[in-house]
Amino acid sequence: MYLLYHLRENVRDARHLGPRFLLRHLPRLRRGDGAPVRVSVSGVGRLILRQNSQDLGVVREIFREDGYRIPSPPHDRHVDEVYRSLLAQGRRPVIIDAGANNGASAAWFAVRYPRALIVAVEPDPGNAQAARANTAQFGVLVVEAAIGCRSGRVRLVHGEGSSDAVQTVRGDEGGVRVVTVPEIVAEQPPECTLFIVKVDIEGFESDLFAQDTGWVGDTSVLYIEPHDYLFPGRSVTRGMQAVAAEHHLELLVARENLVYVNWAGSAPAKERPSS
Structure with missing residues (x-):
């Protein structure tokens, strides 16, 4: 067998x-x-x-498995239209890959949206090194940091030695800096505008969506891999769910990811797909 x-x-x-x-x-x-x-x-x-x-x-x-393909064809086409519309307006779409691991997800976005500016955020040094090697051909910007709702420091906790299960815990003694989504966007050239945010940060989504979440309404797609299963009783996705509801994002499910599509935001106005 x-x-x-x-x-x-x-x-x-x-x-x-x-x-x-x-x-x-x-x-x-x-x-x-x-x-x-x-x-x-x-x-x-x-x-x-x-x-x-x-x-x-x-x-x-x-x-x-095409893990980041948007599973609904109407929503997938809609996001493609947003991408093309931004380019036609002389704007450059920004994709933030938070929890980039070895850079494979950033490479996938680079192939799918070749004219986007992709920022891969990864706190683990070994993963960040692999991400740089795997995305150099695409010009991806790799930021060795954690991502959260405010700046600060975190320490890393490796889950059973696995390269894809690195958790972050806030603390002044931490050796890894924390960046925010607005900070990342502000550091880019003025023609850049937020387009997609992918979040796979091993439970630290509770911090990312705790405050200052206005950027969520600027995204066209928000990918979230939820980690409530890692932290029973802590409701680490509660803030994320509340923010998604506040911005009226439409929810799809693709393998391990929740895919929130902003049908009304930053796109040419159009009708919702018929049911």
Whole structure:
């Protein structure tokens, strides 16, 4: 069963990521030293996969499963129209990838929205280094920091040593700075305007949506991976849910993500899709 599973996974990899993706096995067979492996993803380019990490699963989820595709065709087309409208107005859409991990999600957004300015925010140094390597070809700005509702400092807590489960805890003794969404946007050229925010920050969404959330109304899409399951009884997504309701965002579900689409905001006025 183990061999059958891996055979099936490799067939799916070849079909969706391209046959050259399977060449990732060669360096490991030759060296066996656990060094990072360069892989080729069809339509994307070369990415680095770290051994003993979750990188392979992340790349498969994002590119093979198209994890950030908006699941509703009318909403997907609407967001594309917003993107084109902003460009036609001489404005540059800004995409903030908060909790960028190894940069695969930022690379996905760069392929989908090639003229956007993408800011990948990642507090873990190892992940940030991988994100820089994986997004250099796209000109992504990688900010090694946490993201929250106000500036400050946090310390990192690694969940069972996993590269994709780095939690942040506020404290003056923390070694990682905190940036905010308005700060990121303000640091960009004047023609830049907020377009998409993706949030996967392991429960720190409770901090991000605690105050100063006016920026939510400026987004066209807000992706959230909720983490209430990690913190039973703490309602870490309560603030996010309240803010989404306040701005009348339309809710979709795509795999592990809640996808909030701002049908009324920053887009050409149009009718809602018929039910």
